[in-house]
Amino acid sequence: MTSLSWSLSLPLALAALAVGYLFGAIPFGILVTRMAGTADLRSIGSGNIGATNVLRTGRKDLAALTLLGDALKGTAAVLIARAALGEEAALAAALGAFCGHLWPVWLGFRGGKGVATFLGVTLALLWPAGIAFALVWLAIAAATKYSSLAALAASLATCLAAAALGATPTALLLAVLTALLWLKHRENIGRLIAGTESRIGGKGGPKAGGPAA
Numbered sequence: 001m002t003s004l005s006w007s008l009s010l011p012l013a014l015a016a017l018a019v020g021y022l023f024g025a026i027p028f029g030i031l032v033t034r035m036a037g038t039a040d041l042r043s044i045g046s047g048n049i050g051a052t053n054v055l056r057t058g059r060k061d062l063a064a065l066t067l068l069g070d071a072l073k074g075t076a077a078v079l080i081a082r083a084a085l086g087e088e089a090a091l092a093a094a095l096g097a098f099c100g101h102l103w104p105v106w107l108g109f110r111g112g113k114g115v116a117t118f119l120g121v122t123l124a125l126l127w128p129a130g131i132a133f134a135l136v137w138l139a140i141a142a143a144t145k146y147s148s149l150a151a152l153a154a155s156l157a158t159c160l161a162a163a164a165l166g167a168t169p170t171a172l173l174l175a176v177l178t179a180l181l182w183l184k185h186r187e188n189i190g191r192l193i194a195g196t197e198s199r200i201g202g203k204g205g206p207k208a209g210g211p212a213a
Helices: 010-024 028-036 051-057 060-085 087-102 115-125 127-144 147-164 168-184 186-194
Strands: none
Touching: 010 060, 010 087, 028 051, 028 060, 051 060, 060 087, 060 115, 087 115, 087 168, 115 127, 115 147, 115 168, 127 147, 147 168, 147 186, 168 186
């Protein structure tokens, strides 16, 4: 996809955005930990609802389920919107799903940092860029043991990959999502600069790897 001439009407675009938001706002971290009978996820660690914080409950299985759910809700939103209304709607749904995870209405607009959902929507929009994200995340995480640094680098690499593939509209959308992801990681960025960021498996930080927060 090298170009996209926007033709979707505003009501349909808003509908796709809203549907995407409702998918993205599903708080899988809260749901799986509540069903498992663990402590309220928002009272643990960072208080975020993503898989990295779920790991702090000591349940790797719940973290894996959260990671999968947070990714697939983004993928599902994009695929459904595309099937119903086309590529333009898919882009709108991707933005909605990502924002839904970051600011879920059900949780007082306090959500996660969006890494797994970023991956999920990217795989649905442009799967080679999604693969690029996963490879960069794994490489940076393995080399540095910083989950946050891996997410920051992988999101930026994904934008560049989409641009290199000639998918300009998708690259522009991913640039917006990356800016939001970096914004949500601003405290992590500060700790990385100060040298106080927790490493994967380190004391006080995530107990295992996982590209979500």
